[in-house]
Amino acid sequence: xxxxTEFHIHHDSAEKVGRRERLGVRLLIVADGSxxxxxxxxxxxxxxxxxxxxxxxxxxxxxTTASGYTAAIGLIIAALAHRAGEMNHGLRRxxxxxxxxxxxxxxxxxxxxxxHMPFIAHDxxxxxxxxxxxxxxxxxxxxxxxxxxxxxAFVALGLVIRGYRTKLDPVLEEWRQRTAGSWFTWIxxxxxxxxxxxxxx
Amino acid sequence: MTxxxxxxxxxxxxxxxxxxxxxxxxxxxxxxxxxxxxxxxxYAMRAGRDMTDSHNVNKVLLASMLMWxxxxxxxxxxxxxxxxxxxxxxxxxxxxxxxxxxxQGVKRYxxxxxxxxxxxxQYLVGVMTMLGVGGTMAxxxxxxxxxxxxxLVTPNVYNSLVGLxxxxxxxxxxxxATGPFGNYIMPIMIGARDMAFPRLxxxxxxxxxxxxxxxxxxxxxxxxxxxWTAYAPLSDQAGPGMNAFLATIIIFxxxxxxxxxxxxxxxxxxxxKGMKWNRVPIFVVGATISVALAIPAFPTFMLAMIQTGxxxxxxxxxxxxxxxxxxxxxxxxxxxxxHPEVYVILIPGVAALMEIAPVFVRKPLFSYNAAIAxxxxxxxxxxxxxxxxMYMSGWMPSLNGPFMIxxxxxxxxxxxxxxxLVGTLWRGRPWMKLPMLSVYAFLWNFLxxxxxxxxxxxxxxxxxxxxxxFVTAHFHxxxxxxxxxxxxxxxxxxxxxxxxxxxxxxxxxxxFWLIQIGFNVLFLGMFMAGAQGQPRRVADYAFVYEHSNMIxxxxxxxxxxxxxxxxxxxxxxxxxxxIAPMNPWGAKTLEWTVPYPVPLENFDVEPIITSxxxxxxxxxx
Ligand code: HEM
Ligand SMILES: [Cu+2]
Numbered sequence: 001x002x003x004x005t006e007f008h009i010h011h012d013s014a015e016k017v018g019r020r021e022r023l024g025v026r027l028l029i030v031a032d033g034s035x036x037x038x039x040x041x042x043x044x045x046x047x048x049x050x051x052x053x054x055x056x057x058x059x060x061x062x063x064t065t066a067s068g069y070t071a072a073i074g075l076i077i078a079a080l081a082h083r084a085g086e087m088n089h090g091l092r093r094x095x096x097x098x099x100x101x102x103x104x105x106x107x108x109x110x111x112x113x114x115x116h117m118p119f120i121a122h123d124x125x126x127x128x129x130x131x132x133x134x135x136x137x138x139x140x141x142x143x144x145x146x147x148x149x150x151x152x153a154f155v156a157l158g159l160v161i162r163g164y165r166t167k168l169d170p171v172l173e174e175w176r177q178r179t180a181g182s183w184f185t186w187i188x189x190x191x192x193x194x195x196x197x198x199x200x201x
Numbered sequence: 202m203t204x205x206x207x208x209x210x211x212x213x214x215x216x217x218x219x220x221x222x223x224x225x226x227x228x229x230x231x232x233x234x235x236x237x238x239x240x241x242x243x244y245a246m247r248a249g250r251d252m253t254d255s256h257n258v259n260k261v262l263l264a265s266m267l268m269w270x271x272x273x274x275x276x277x278x279x280x281x282x283x284x285x286x287x288x289x290x291x292x293x294x295x296x297x298x299x300x301x302x303x304x305q306g307v308k309r310y311x312x313x314x315x316x317x318x319x320x321x322x323q324y325l326v327g328v329m330t331m332l333g334v335g336g337t338m339a340x341x342x343x344x345x346x347x348x349x350x351x352x353l354v355t356p357n358v359y360n361s362l363v364g365l366x367x368x369x370x371x372x373x374x375x376x377x378a379t380g381p382f383g384n385y386i387m388p389i390m391i392g393a394r395d396m397a398f399p400r401l402x403x404x405x406x407x408x409x410x411x412x413x414x415x416x417x418x419x420x421x422x423x424x425x426x427x428x429w430t431a432y433a434p435l436s437d438q439a440g441p442g443m444n445a446f447l448a449t450i451i452i453f454x455x456x457x458x459x460x461x462x463x464x465x466x467x468x469x470x471x472x473x474k475g476m477k478w479n480r481v482p483i484f485v486v487g488a489t490i491s492v493a494l495a496i497p498a499f500p501t502f503m504l505a506m507i508q509t510g511x512x513x514x515x516x517x518x519x520x521x522x523x524x525x526x527x528x529x530x531x532x533x534x535x536x537x538x539x540h541p542e543v544y545v546i547l548i549p550g551v552a553a554l555m556e557i558a559p560v561f562v563r564k565p566l567f568s569y570n571a572a573i574a575x576x577x578x579x580x581x582x583x584x585x586x587x588x589x590x591m592y593m594s595g596w597m598p599s600l601n602g603p604f605m606i607x608x609x610x611x612x613x614x615x616x617x618x619x620x621x622l623v624g625t626l627w628r629g630r631p632w633m634k635l636p637m638l639s640v641y642a643f644l645w646n647f648l649x650x651x652x653x654x655x656x657x658x659x660x661x662x663x664x665x666x667x668x669x670x671f672v673t674a675h676f677h678x679x680x681x682x683x684x685x686x687x688x689x690x691x692x693x694x695x696x697x698x699x700x701x702x703x704x705x706x707x708x709x710x711x712x713f714w715l716i717q718i719g720f721n722v723l724f725l726g727m728f729m730a731g732a733q734g735q736p737r738r739v740a741d742y743a744f745v746y747e748h749s750n751m752i753x754x755x756x757x758x759x760x761x762x763x764x765x766x767x768x769x770x771x772x773x774x775x776x777x778x779x780i781a782p783m784n785p786w787g788a789k790t791l792e793w794t795v796p797y798p799v800p801l802e803n804f805d806v807e808p809i810i811t812s813x814x815x816x817x818x819x820x821x822x
Contacts (some may be wrong), residue, residue, distance in 0.1 A: 020398075024462050033497070038501040127516070167288075
């Protein structure tokens with residue numbers, strides 16, 4: 001055993017750590033991507049199957065085609081704003097606030113949408129249920145968006161606050177911005193995919 | 202070879218980051234906060250809800266279980282790191298050192314400890330606990346089935362036993378090799394100082410830990426009627442115990458995603474200088490391919506559980522045909538995960554044996570490239586075969602043919618794995634130690650497991666065999682005969698590095714033979730029963746199956762006694778075993794170059810790799 005009494009937690013270069021973190025996040029995106037793929041599968045599978053003609057039972061109201069896209073708009077704005085901050089570092093403080101606000105407002109909107117689903121029916125005992133596989137899938141997709149909004153907002157808030165700290169390693173922070181960029185881009189793509197699926201009634 | 206007496210764990214002063222919450226939190230505070238969150242949620246949500254409506258019951262239970270898990274993580278301090286990141290005050294070096302647990306002795310095993318060696322031991326103990334619980338259920342199942350017409354347990358309890366045995370064992374087997382050895386040994390094997398994300402490493406273990414009481418709670422909530430596959434719509438309609446199953450899988454999926462990305466990143470980004478891809482030890486390659494396969498596979502299982510949970514709580518209808526849902530959706534999502542998952546289980550076990558074989562025949566691994574091709578081929582094909590579990594479900598009969606072909610194709614890369622092992626043994630002079638015996642046991646068991654798999658993949662044959670004990674016997678030959686055998690070999694092989702002591706050989710031999718002979722008796726009996734037509738998952742059976750079942754139960758008792766012997770050997774040797782030399786097997790991989798106890802950062806001097814690790818019988822290696 002070594003006899004030294006000094007601690008030396010080993011530190012890799014910020015460059016290395018940053019790269020590593022981005023790889024880790026990208027792998028998590030693969031996992032999340034597989035989840036989103038599963039949702040798409042559910043959507044189109046149940047739609048094509050149309051079991052008991054109950055994909056959209058008669059008389060059930062639907063969202064408009066635009067609804068899916070409006071739900072995703074916060075995600076898209078966030079991704080674009082972050083990108084702008086990447087291209088012009090002078091904008092970074094502003095852009096990261098925009099990212100955060102877009103995600104926060106998007107989350108509120110998504111919440112509003114979920115609270116006003118037009119396709120909820122009531123059974124004989126007056127208990128609510130989601131009428132039709134379209135309805136079931138819609139809640140799921142909205143829930144996934146919501147999850148992305150909240151996690152994204154957490155990351156964005158961190159970047160805003162950290163932007164004002166001076167003691168942080170600039171190289172590592174630079175990598176973290178890029179890593180966050182991977183995540184913001186992905187959640188925007190996922191939002192768009194969900195919106196496309198949701199436009200198939 | 203050097204022999205070391207055990208040095209005291211550390212003489213360094215324990216880092217003490219003052220005013221930091223970190224030093225006060227441990228498993229105990231985790232349990233307390235988790236319990237508060239759980240009961241708080243339970244009572245708050247119950248209030249004013251009509252608890253005669255099953256949807257409300259499910260809502261309350263599911264939320265309470267998930268809040269337990271979350272509360273535990275809060276209480277053990279898992280969220281301190283993310284919170285400190287959020288406010289831009291990252292953990293200081295001193296705090297990180299404290300989290301690594303240096304010099305904290307046994308206490309660190311009960312903390313949010315980031316040292317990969319601690320996490321490895323935590324996983325090992327966790328796996329052994331799960332195998333113990335799952336094994337006890339197995340013994341009850343076999344005892345009930347010993348004779349026809351026995352009423353040891355009621356049919357409902359029998360259903361729960363089968364289902365909970367199944368899922369407990371599946372979870373245990375998923376982590377059996379990558380948990381303990383992937384965490385403890387693998388970073389050392391590649392010359393790394395720790396995992397890529399030490400805090401996430403601790404997270405993956407403690408998240409998994411929270412799933413254990415949740416799964417156990419199923420027993421107190423009336424059990425589960427669905428078997429480990431949790432098929433819908435039965436799972437939609439099942440009683441409150443089903444919530445425990447759902448919550449377990451959701452929690453477990455988080456743990457695997459985190460662990461999978463951590464191990465994959467570590468191997469890709471943290472290898473020592475000079476360890477090019479063709480110099481990475483084969484166990485590392487296998488473990489990485491396995492967890493990397495789990496990354497895309499498990500989320501679909503999680504999705505299926507979330508959909509079931511939504512059906513049960515907020516009355517969606519993913520699996521309810523009345524409102525346009527379908528059980529086929531579930532079967533697809535489940536098996537898109539389920540088949541890759543069986544290889545997630547198999548590959549690390551085989552890879553451990555491939556690591557071991559060259560050491561004990563003192564020859565290089567026969568065709569490293571074929572081994573990689575085998576693993577990669579299996580991983581690639583495994584996502585294209587899922588519907589062989591659904592031939593008889595009526596889903597797309599026109600696809601049965603194509604799925605039969607893809608399934609049978611998997612035998613090709615699987616054959617490569619055999620080739621590599623047999624080639625390594627060929628004309629070698631094996632040193633017949635316990636790990637080596639497992640290599641032979643694996644070859645025998647997996648031959649049977651693999652070939653019966655080919656029978657099952659044949660649509661006409663499966664028409665008869667599906668849903669019978671034959672299937673149960675097949676997958677036990679693969680899961681237990683192959684993957685568990687590999688993991689047990691790994692345990693014996695790496696025990697000296699993980700505990701500093703040799704595993705008691707005599708007890709080990711006795712356990713090995715009791716388990717292997719008992720196992721073969723048990724499942725050959727079950728093949729007979731299945732071929733005769735006995736359905737699986739049924740509490741009782743007709744007299745014609747009497748003999749085969751008796752044989753199976755006899756074998757099961759032998760396995761049970763063997764397992765207890767193994768447990769005794771592990772516990773006894775851990776405490777009083779012979780002190781292990783640094784490299785008891787004369788192996789060439791890096792983990793044998795570090796002393797026990799392994800220093801906090803593994804290596805005093807960063808190793809530089811100049812050759813592959815299997816240069817046995819070559820000069821100057
Ligand atoms: C050559 C390789 C293999 C082939 C061709 C194969 C084929 C099959 C087929 C066709 C079935 C479905 C039978 C039915 O339900 O009617 C099946 C079931 C199963 N196999 Fe395999 N298998 C192979 C290897 C493995 C391995 C390596 C494992 C695990 C490590 C495994 C685990 C299972 C499990 C768990 C089931 C049953 C699941 C259930 O219904 O509960 N198989 N196998
Ligand atoms: Cu399969």
